[in-house]
Amino acid sequence: MAEVTLEEAPRKVRDMYEKGLAAMERGNTNYAMDTFMSLLDLEPRLLKARRFLRAAQVKEFKEKKGGQITHVLSTISGLGGLLSANAALKKDPMKALKATEKLLRIDPLNKMFIKVHVQAALASELPEVAILMLEVAREFYPKDADILKRLGQLYLDNNMTDKGRDVYEVLLALKPNDPKIVKAFKDASALDTMSKGGWSGAGSYRDVMKDADEATRLEQEAKAVKTSKDIDSLIQDSLTKIEKEPQNINYRRALADLYVRAERMDEALQTLQEAQEISGGADPQLDRAMSNVKLKQFDMEIAALKKAGDTEGAEAKQKERDTFELQDAADRVKRYPNDLQFRYELGVLLYENDQLNDAIQQFQQSQRNPQRRTRSLYYMALCFKQKQQYDIALEQLEKAASEMPTMDAAKKDTLYELGVICEAMGDKEKAAKYFKEIYSVDIGYRDVSEKIEKNYS
Secondary structure, eight states: OOOOOGGGSOHHHHHHHHHHHHHHHTTOHHHHHHHHHHHHHHOTTOHHHHHHHHHHHHHHHHHTTOOHHHHHHHHHHTHHHHHHHHHHHHHOHHHHHHHHHHHHHHOTTOHHHHHHHHHHHHHTTOHHHHHHHHHHHHHHOTTOHHHHHHHHHHHHHTTOHHHHHHHHHHHHHHOTTOHHHHHHHHHHHHHHHHHTTTTTTSSOHHHHHHTHHHHHHHHHHHHHOOSHHHHHHHHHHHHHHHHHOTTOHHHHHHHHHHHHHTTOHHHHHHHHHHHHHHTTSOOHHHHHHHHHHHHHHHHHHHHHHHHTTOHHHHHHHHHHHHHHHHHHHHHHHHHOTTOHHHHHHHHHHHHHTTOHHHHHHHHHHHTTSTTTHHHHHHHHHHHHHHTTOHHHHHHHHHHHHHTOOSOOHHHHHHHHHHHHHHHHTTOHHHHHHHHHHHHTTOTTSTTHHHHHHHHHO
């Protein structure tokens, strides 16, 4: 069941949403919760409303200073509702979901309520609702392995591989000797690598991981070394391994990394080129690695010119670097036209170089990448804003904001730009609404405090 954005919702639902939001701004959390729960009866797919409902529930719970005893008492008082929700899970999961919302109204941080709510959301084909609940739970139970495992798996199941990897990394720190978690972290890391365009030719992520452990060990050792003698020793070790297994691309990757640490850039490039030839010239990650080495070469040359006091030479070399970076990104997209991550990266560079129409074209395609969708919409909006096409920019930002489940840095950026564009369009009331969303969680973000105070004055 696909999530519905606020713009797609019926007029009645949008009106109820605005009433609920206004009630929250006035501090009337009870009325806000009533409104959002009634709204969700009409449109259960509006995640934005459920997000504010959860925030209101948690706020009320914290104001009442609920704790462990409260959880015990709420379990007892909500036992009937819990049994009803469990009974409805298979026959009518949406009914079960509504029942769990009533339980969460009593206690939004009760682990038993959270568990059945997640089950009901998944049974109702609303994985984003389950993820939202587990993200909230994680804030209050950051070391709960069960919550982390379920959240990590849901991230992976829904193509949010970077977040899934991060969760399993936390789990690994909590339980470093658990073989299941160690394996899950490796699998999540491999899936994240594949989702970003790497290893696209491999049969499965297990094929990728097969020979990667040794290369990873070498990379970790390289990070730990402190002297050139240590690096030289590891380089010789890598060369010996390559001599025994010349077709092992991962050994060559690790060797190239060591050459970079030793500032032997030409040898690093040659090693990566050999790896690319072994792969048949079809490995985009090797392609990217070569580009990164070339950029580091530029950086070293620029630093040397600055140290020598050659300001003009440093500026000229910087321009040469910028030109190379943009052209190289464009060439990479031509070589791998289906890699949406590369299109996103090219779009950002085009935007930074004021080539707005070309940037928009790349972002229109890169938004199909689940990991880059919201950021692509954000940058596309910045392009339209630069072109003073504010109404189109507003549409892109509203889409992006509606798909961001948590108030992280990216969402703050998006809401801020929404406010700025509303100001430019003369809609100060709507602009204030977006600034307030940021202000309520981060009073120090940019100049949002000044904007809110100016609005009230």
